[in-house]
Amino acid sequence: xxxRVRFRSAWLPWALLAPQLAIISIFFxxxxxxxxxxxxxxxxxxxxxxxxxxxxNFRRLFNDELYLYSFRVTAVFSLLVAGxxxxxxxxxxxxxxxxxxxxxxxxxxxxxxxxxxxxxAGVLWLFMFAPSIGMxxxxxxxxxxxxNHLLNPDHAMALIVMAAVWKQISxxxxxxxxxxQSIPRSLIEAAAIDGAGPWRRFWTIVFxxxxxxxxxxxxxxxxxxxxxxxxxxxxxxxxxxxxxTTILVYKVYYDGFxxxxxxxxxxQSVVLMVIVITLTVVQFRYIEKRVQY
Amino acid sequence: MVERRPALAVITHLxxxxxxxxxxxxxxxTFVASTQTAEQIVQAPMSLVPGDRLLHNYAAVLxxxxxxxxxxxxxxxxxxxxxxxxxTIALGKIIISLLxxxxxxxxxxxxxxxxxxxxxxxxxxxxxVRIAPTYQVVSDLGMLNTYAGLTVPLIAxxxxxxxxxxxxxxVPDELAEAARMDGAGPMxxxxxxxxxxxxxxxxxxxxxxxxxxWNQYLWPxxxxxxxxxxxxxxxxxxxxxxGDAVNEWxxxxxxxxxxxxxxxxxxxxxxxxxxxxxxxxxK
Numbered sequence: 001x002x003x004r005v006r007f008r009s010a011w012l013p014w015a016l017l018a019p020q021l022a023i024i025s026i027f028f029x030x031x032x033x034x035x036x037x038x039x040x041x042x043x044x045x046x047x048x049x050x051x052x053x054x055x056x057n058f059r060r061l062f063n064d065e066l067y068l069y070s071f072r073v074t075a076v077f078s079l080l081v082a083g084x085x086x087x088x089x090x091x092x093x094x095x096x097x098x099x100x101x102x103x104x105x106x107x108x109x110x111x112x113x114x115x116x117x118x119x120x121a122g123v124l125w126l127f128m129f130a131p132s133i134g135m136x137x138x139x140x141x142x143x144x145x146x147x148n149h150l151l152n153p154d155h156a157m158a159l160i161v162m163a164a165v166w167k168q169i170s171x172x173x174x175x176x177x178x179x180x181q182s183i184p185r186s187l188i189e190a191a192a193i194d195g196a197g198p199w200r201r202f203w204t205i206v207f208x209x210x211x212x213x214x215x216x217x218x219x220x221x222x223x224x225x226x227x228x229x230x231x232x233x234x235x236x237x238x239x240x241x242x243x244x245t246t247i248l249v250y251k252v253y254y255d256g257f258x259x260x261x262x263x264x265x266x267x268q269s270v271v272l273m274v275i276v277i278t279l280t281v282v283q284f285r286y287i288e289k290r291v292q293y
Numbered sequence: 294m295v296e297r298r299p300a301l302a303v304i305t306h307l308x309x310x311x312x313x314x315x316x317x318x319x320x321x322x323t324f325v326a327s328t329q330t331a332e333q334i335v336q337a338p339m340s341l342v343p344g345d346r347l348l349h350n351y352a353a354v355l356x357x358x359x360x361x362x363x364x365x366x367x368x369x370x371x372x373x374x375x376x377x378x379x380x381t382i383a384l385g386k387i388i389i390s391l392l393x394x395x396x397x398x399x400x401x402x403x404x405x406x407x408x409x410x411x412x413x414x415x416x417x418x419x420x421x422v423r424i425a426p427t428y429q430v431v432s433d434l435g436m437l438n439t440y441a442g443l444t445v446p447l448i449a450x451x452x453x454x455x456x457x458x459x460x461x462x463x464v465p466d467e468l469a470e471a472a473r474m475d476g477a478g479p480m481x482x483x484x485x486x487x488x489x490x491x492x493x494x495x496x497x498x499x500x501x502x503x504x505x506x507w508n509q510y511l512w513p514x515x516x517x518x519x520x521x522x523x524x525x526x527x528x529x530x531x532x533x534x535x536g537d538a539v540n541e542w543x544x545x546x547x548x549x550x551x552x553x554x555x556x557x558x559x560x561x562x563x564x565x566x567x568x569x570x571x572x573x574x575x576k
């Protein structure tokens with residue numbers, strides 16, 4: 001789309017663009033280029049000399065058991081977060097869409113966790129599940145289940161999944177509700193007249209019509225689980241026990257700032273960049289085409 | 294509702310109330326914990342009835358007069374740092390995106406599309422994927438432990454620029470024509486016509502970006518090393534130092550509640566724009 005009417009000035013547009021361009025060149029493109037460069041270099045321990053080593057960093061990375069393990073951890077984590085987050089939000093949205101009385105009341109009570117910082121979400125759930133003082137861990141023990149996320153890798157994973165899902169439900173809920181409300185009532189009424197009950201109507205009409213929203217949310221939730229949950233992990237488990245909750249972003253941070261392995265950290269950054277670019281492309285292709293149903 | 298099914302209506306409200314309870318429970322526990330003494334919390338299980346230390350605990354964290362093994366920096370100061378950071382990021386993003394979108398839509402100049410795409414591509418470079426080199430740049434510029442360091446690197450915004458561009462494209466050409474005929478220059482048009490028209494988009498973006506700025510964690514963790522520059526979201530983490538029993542959980546939970554309050558208020562008070570902002574920035 002183009003504007004027919006334009007203003008003319010030799011310098012004004014440049015001046016208007018200057019602040020944004022300055023920021024993206026200094027803080028986005030230059031560091032990204034640095035990451036690319038460092039990923040094919042090796043620095044000695046004192047940072048005095050650098051050597052070009054080609055794809056050696058990447059070769060080493062993909063032969064590193066710990067890195068591959070971190071990949072698996074991230075995959076499991078994001079599938080669980082996206083899965084539970086979408087299912088719970090969908091159930092709540094379907095019921096909120098049914099409830100004519102009080103719908104906006106429920107909506108208001110459901111949206112605010114969006115405002116909670118991931119780090120704070122991590123701390124809240126850590127507090128409830130702390131093995132010695134947490135109240136939920138106490139209840140679990142009373143029920144005969146010995147909860148200890150400091151020792152048990154599965155418990156630690158469950159803890160960060162719960163915190164991440166809790167934080168994301170409000171977002172998914174809003175999108176599902178908007179999607180449900182845009183489905184024409186006439187379709188549902190027609191099916192009801194033909195004798196289809198609520199269950200049947202949901203699976204044959206509502207769910208298929210909701211598939212674009214679901215797919216969109218799936219991508220967004222995976223991006224969320226990959227990149228925005230660093231704070232939850234850092235607050236709740238610090239990647240432990242062992243490496244059981246070290247997601248990729250946590251590992252980049254840890255190797256770069258605690259382990260001081262710049263070459264490896266840069267190579268990991270480049271791998272992450274490839275993942276973001278892929279996910280973004282998938283998301284935008286979807287916006288152009290929409291999902292077929 | 295299509296047909297009348299009383300049983301289903303009851304289930305509907307039960308499920309929704311259960312959902313609301315599930316969402317609210319962690320925050321209720323936080324509130325209760327913030328009104329008790331540290332000793333009361335450590336006796337497992339802690340009571341689910343609020344204690345009587347509400348004012349005492351909140352006064353203690355805001356001024357930093359009491360601390361356990363972790364950091365005891367005054368939370369009042371942290372809230373201020375968070376507020377300045379969140380406002381600067383939100384307003385900064387909105388201002389530079391408005392200006393860039395205006396330049397891209399209303400002027401013709403060389404490399405216009407190139408710049409648009411350059412801004413757009415930053416969407417694919419979140420802080421998380423370039424942390425080490427960005428930290429290097431900020432430290433070379435001497436911006437560690439400053440408000441500039443906390444905010445400027447996060448101010449660029451592909452989504453806001455994109456959103457304003459889309460919006461400007463829908464503004465009728467006749468408005469710009471009329472303004473030009475009346476002798477208004479581009480900036481006059483921008484200020485008197487375009488800006489008032491963009492009010493709702495600006496409000497919607499403000500909510501989203503304020504929350505984004507307030508909730509930053511990884512970036513402040515890297516660029517701040519002095520307690521008086523900690524934003525509150527990160528400060529909480531610093532208060533958790535030792536094992537379960539050593540932490541002053543009542544103070545930590547009071548801080549957590551304070552950290553949640555401003556963004557939650559923004560969402561609740563500006564709910565209409567918030568929902569609009571969410572739906573629009575993502576599409």
